[in-house]
Amino acid sequence: MPNVVIVGATGAVGQEFLKILTERRFPVDELRLLATKRSAGKRISWQGREMTVEEATHDSFKGMDIALFAGGSSSTEFARSAVAGGATVIDNSSAFRLDPDVPLVVPEVNPEDIRWHKGIIANPNCSTILMVVALKPIYDLAGIRRVVVSTYQAVSGAGREGIEELENQLKAWAEGADSVSRVFPYQIAFNLIPRIDVFQEGDYTKEEWKMVKETQKIFHAPGMRVTATTVRVPVLRSHSEALNVETEKKVSVAEVRAALSKAPGIVVVDDPGRDRYPMPLDCADTDQVSVGRIREDFTVEAGFNLWLAGDQIRKGAATNAVQIAELLLK
């Protein structure tokens, strides 16, 4: 059984790693929990074991087989040390995702890419993961010509502090008190913020470019046409996306729905007669991407509109990383 280390164990994604390792009965011999100095010393109980969170250092990785990095700046600081210490790193930060020496893996889409890793495997951006899981069966069925995506991203994308900020703003509102914004640039309660991460080329945000470039890398399709607008919404922990997909080949809605229904990692929730469609509130604590509102787009030769929702902390981060670890053990 492998020795596993979690870097960033006290954050939202780190905590989810612990739950998911248990739920999926992931075999673990030694488990080590690391965090920044600020969180070191915290006690965490897991599967009957009482553990103390240690401060991450370059020497923390000796004897470890798998290092799950929850994300953030610790990846740039410690990922190479973890590899040097003998561990295979599964990294949830954006540091290595576009590195040509690092595979970027979503197990439902490109599991074969873990074969060529050189110590680090990158976990894609949360919005990208949810989107590519839904695109994969359409890609296989009909080819993809172009994707226009608008996201509706939960505050959990900014970690535990993002969740707390929305909750605190709403509690302040209920008490008639003033709202404070620290994590997000403006109030997020009752608001939408159409800017996630920093602005880059062409006035697109880094989050928008992630959805373009990571998708192209995962599909090994550098010319795949994807354009995105990413928006923060006052939802706690599941991301949603409106996708407009033009396909190479003309196929029917029924064929797309059948392909999505059979695909791994997807649950089709699409029954207008019974008022059923994916909603973020229904996706909390689930591992599948919910896909619905599947409609022919009558404005193109061949294309579809669809709507998806998925738990950003689980399939969008922790679950995908643990699935990659499971592939490593095979």
Add this chain to the structure above:
Amino acid sequence: MPNVVIVGATGAVGQEFLKILTERRFPVDELRLLATKRSAGKRISWQGREMTVEEATHDSFKGMDIALFAGGSSSTEFARSAVAGGATVIDNSSAFRLDPDVPLVVPEVNPEDIRWHKGIIANPNCSTILMVVALKPIYDLAGIRRVVVSTYQAVSGAGREGIEELENQLKAWAEGADSVSRVFPYQIAFNLIPRIDVFQEGDYTKEEWKMVKETQKIFHAPGMRVTATTVRVPVLRSHSEALNVETEKKVSVAEVRAALSKAPGIVVVDDPGRDRYPMPLDCADTDQVSVGRIREDFTVEAGFNLWLAGDQIRKGAATNAVQIAELLLK
């Protein structure tokens, strides 16, 4: 000075009519306030006058020049009676919008259409109004080949009761109580509901078809290609939209921005360096459509992504109707 009657005077749009008539110094001789039986008898003070809301009947319109209908089923019931009574009806419901005998008017886009009215002028759907105001300068500059729109619609779209439902759900959450849903099909607090109005052809909702068909009618372009996904979000009163616009002619972002900046009814809020973009919270009680996040779409020959927000009750409903009334007086 015209005699003005407001039908639905006690609802969210009706109340806004009263504010806007004052703000815009709309000339009013007699003002009559109508509502359903349930609201009849309510006292409303306006410009120093104390008025009693009367129950709307087929005889309520005699001597009236302009009838502002706030929307809902009263339009189908009373609009023809208002015309018979001598009033010109400006109707905010969906009842007459696609009637070939009824002009559908957004003053910034097609003011000339009021000329051929036969007693009724329709006010478009709120999401449509905000979108066409932003599309108009692009249409004039470069032609429009295709639009993909994803909406982020406030609870005010369901009127005063929609606003109260979100507020009540969040107060219940703050007190640890259970949430009740009556207006919306599911909890809207912390959630997104990707279904507005009833399902129709092709599993599109009526709200989605409104954005397609009303836009085509307003631009007199029955072949204009528009496809929409409409989503309810936990925001109180301004709607937002992510638009992907393919144009006929290749123009630069600078040209689009300049055209939008000069256009009536639009304020360009687009300064990534100063973290400025349109947000619904900034649009409450404003009459302009805020447009930003203007970016070249690199996946097409000629096209743009942009993001807009606007007060759904004002420009999306009441202000647009009063602007139409102003055109009538000219």
